[in-house]
Amino acid sequence: MKTILSALILTGSITLLQAQTGNVGINTPVPGSTLSVDGSFAANYETITTTAYNAAETDFYISWQGTAAGTLTLPNSTTGTDRHGRLYYVKNLSNVYTLTIDGNGTELIDHTQTIVLSPGETALLVKTDNNTAAGTTYELVSLSKSGYAYAVSSSTAETHNQGVTYTSNFTAIDYSPNGGADFNLTTDIWTCPKAGNYRIEFMETGFHTSANVAAHNALGILKNNTAQSTQFYTMVVSATSASQRSSGYDTVVLNLQQGDQIKGNSTFCNGCGATSMTSSTRKMIITRL
Structure with a gap:
């Protein structure tokens, strides 16, 4: 019996060895x-x-x-x-x-x-x-790779005097891929984290209260303090009413290097009949293409 068992163990060992080498x-x-x-x-x-x-x-x-x-x-x-x-x-x-x-x-x-x-x-x-x-x-x-997208906004109303250029102020980071590290809410500047092509979108809603005046506001997107794009939107008030709103939108596609800085600004028209405007909401969306 021992002889038969030993033979079976030896045969199984040889089979296992063959399986391991093939x-x-x-x-x-x-x-x-x-x-x-x-x-x-x-x-x-x-x-x-x-x-x-x-x-x-x-x-x-x-x-x-x-x-x-x-x-x-x-x-x-x-x-x-x-x-x-x-x-x-x-x-x-x-x-x-x-x-x-x-x-x-x-x-x-x-x-x-x-x-x-x-x-x-x-x-x-x-x-x-x-x-x-x-x-x-x-x-x-x-x-x-997932798409890089960044969004900041503000619903804090601000008064802008005519003829003065204001850096667009943002108070909230709506979406960030890295905990908000790329946007400085104090300076309102976004710093490019990695070289590539990016779409910058900038939106604002505003109003003024002068009666029967059509006024415009210029939105600008700047890279390293140099204007890259400018768009205008018009605010027409047929009667004095703070509830009448107009919105503007500016967008540009830029090839950016790491460390480039992006910000938005706005300039309410000079000599257009309204002494000031209210920027009621602002939003900026940055997408890597």
Whole structure:
């Protein structure tokens, strides 16, 4: 009996060894690749909310939902097992905060130290066969970019005297991909975070109370204090009434460099019969194309 059992164990061991050195199939009798799976595939899914996170050996898909800007650090290439070929999927599911993927120390991801994921963006990374503490140890296989959009507004009424140019004042950030970092509500200036083509849209609603006067207001979009576009809208008041409103809209597409500054301004007409106007609402929307 012992002889028969030993023979069976030996036969099973040889079969297992042959399977390990050849192609392996799951739900397929003739695997055409090293691993052939005729069916579904599942790997680890991890939800992370911490600001700083080190990718684990068991991680595969990382869903980051931080409440502040965060950093995900990839494993050190000089420790642990040989990870070459390992995949990491990372998605930033935060509404407003960025997630920085760090190559660990002096290690690089496609010749750069870090990759920044804006809200909604996804990255797929693969470990290279470089197991040193420097050089490209991870490659970026794909990066799913979400659109960059920014919106600010104000419903605080302001009095503008005729012939005076006013920098458009905004009091609220309506939408931001990074927690509001790109717009300064004190200076009312948006600073371009990354070079590219952007559409700038600027809107204002205003009124004046002079009777039987048609007056106009000029809206301007400025880059680094230089006018890029100007549009006019007309306010016609047939009888004195503060409830009569008019609106203007200006838009321009600009090629911007990182650090370029954008702001809006308005100038109520000089000598048009109305001494002042009220800017009742303002809005600016910035979209990366």
